[in-house]
Amino acid sequence: MSIENYEEWVQWCKVNLQRGCCVEEMVQLICKEGVPLNYVKELLGDDYPDHLDFNLLATVAITRNPKVKKIDTDKAQIFWVPHFMIPSECEQVISIIDSKLRPSEVTASNGDDLFRTSSTCYLEEQSHPFINVLDMRIAQTMGLPSFNSEPIQGQKYDIGQEFKAHTDFFNAGEPDYGRYTTPLGQRTWSFMVYLNTTPKGGETFFEKLDMEFSPQQGCALVWNNLNTLGFGNSSTLHHAKPVLEGCKYVITKWFRTRSFE
Ligand SMILES: O=C(O)CCC(=O)C(=O)O
Numbered sequence: 001m002s003i004e005n006y007e008e009w010v011q012w013c014k015v016n017l018q019r020g021c022c023v024e025e026m027v028q029l030i031c032k033e034g035v036p037l038n039y040v041k042e043l044l045g046d047d048y049p050d051h052l053d054f055n056l057l058a059t060v061a062i063t064r065n066p067k068v069k070k071i072d073t074d075k076a077q078i079f080w081v082p083h084f085m086i087p088s089e090c091e092q093v094i095s096i097i098d099s100k101l102r103p104s105e106v107t108a109s110n111g112d113d114l115f116r117t118s119s120t121c122y123l124e125e126q127s128h129p130f131i132n133v134l135d136m137r138i139a140q141t142m143g144l145p146s147f148n149s150e151p152i153q154g155q156k157y158d159i160g161q162e163f164k165a166h167t168d169f170f171n172a173g174e175p176d177y178g179r180y181t182t183p184l185g186q187r188t189w190s191f192m193v194y195l196n197t198t199p200k201g202g203e204t205f206f207e208k209l210d211m212e213f214s215p216q217q218g219c220a221l222v223w224n225n226l227n228t229l230g231f232g233n234s235s236t237l238h239h240a241k242p243v244l245e246g247c248k249y250v251i252t253k254w255f256r257t258r259s260f261e
């Protein structure tokens with residue numbers, strides 16, 4: 001082992017493990033200090049979580065499915081799934097969402113009340129037989145187990161409503177990181193389905209890639225929020241642009257690292 005401050009890192013790991021700190025957050029913080037991953041694994045020994053295989057995560061089934069379109073960029077893994085749901089399925093989910101809606105919340109308030117103005121609801125698997133079918137279809141398409149992913153979330157945007165530029169992963173070092181990542185771990189892949197074709201506006205805009213996607217009924221937009229070291233990929237910054245005409249309905253499912261265990 002030949003990194004600077006080795007003994008200090010050993011102590012730091014010991015103290016923070018004893019304090020019950022989130023190991024994933026520790027891994028990210030040590031990596032951020034420039035310590036290579038193989039040393040981080042050595043420092044944490046048996047406490048290094050085996051489920052953190054981000055290379056495996058980057059090669060899950062959806063990345064190898066010929067019916068899925070890979071978006072042409074080397075900065076992020078983004079996929080477009082045409083006809084993931086048929087129109088009657090979309091209509092059915094829209095009516096379930098309409099019966100459950102409440103205004104959306106953001107995970108950490110940033111002081112901007114207009115940051116996310118859509119309405120939201122959770123669609124737990126047991127809430128409706130079709131939601132269970134959908135949950136399994138999403139997991140199968142991803143090639144990831146659905147347990148330890150978040151329940152499907154439904155959202156509706158009316159005219160003028162949006163979700164300003166944000167990333168879906170949680171930032172290590174931020175005050176609520178531990179709370180958000182316990183017990184499911186970091187967010188990995190985002191799987192979003194457009195339930196209707198919005199006549200104008202409502203595009204999902206990846207500003208760092210200068211790419212945007214218009215809501216098309218039944219199509220899914222899917223992206224990996226992490227890079228192969230497990231860090232949040234800042235190129236996945238995205239903005240759900242304001243709806244200009246009609247409305248927009250989406251469902252989203254976020255997978256988490258602990259689904260690997
Ligand atoms: O509605 C969209 O286009 C994106 C939604 C989104 O980014 C989210 O819910 O995290």
Ligand SMILES: [Fe+2]
Pocket residue numbers: 166167168238
């Ligand atoms: Fe998002």
